[in-house]
Amino acid sequence: MQANLIVAINIAAIAVMLVCLYQVFKLRSKIPGGVVGKQWRLLTVLVTLFTVGYFITPFFTLLPPEIINLIVALIFFFGAIYVLITVRLIYRIIEELTN
Numbered sequence: 001m002q003a004n005l006i007v008a009i010n011i012a013a014i015a016v017m018l019v020c021l022y023q024v025f026k027l028r029s030k031i032p033g034g035v036v037g038k039q040w041r042l043l044t045v046l047v048t049l050f051t052v053g054y055f056i057t058p059f060f061t062l063l064p065p066e067i068i069n070l071i072v073a074l075i076f077f078f079g080a081i082y083v084l085i086t087v088r089l090i091y092r093i094i095e096e097l098t099n
Helices: 002-028 034-062 065-098
Strands: none
Touching: 002 034, 034 065
C-alpha cells in the first residue's frame, strides 16, 4: 500500500515537473534579454535540473543512503536558489511596473 502511494506521488510529481518544464521553455521566447532574460535562463537550467532529479526519485531504493542524503541536500540547496531567483525576478518586475 505505502509503496503504491509513493509510486503514485512520484509519477504525479514527474508529470507536474514536465508541465513546468514545458511552460518554462514556452515562455522563454517571450522573455526579453537583459537582467530578466539572464535570470530566466538560470531558472530554465534549475527547472531542467529538478526535472531530471524527479526522474531519479523512483530509483532511490536502489541507491546507498549516503547518495540519497547528498541528492536531497542538493535538491534543498538548488531549491533555495530557485526561490531566491524567483523572488528577485518578481521584485524586479513589480519595480518596473510601479515606476
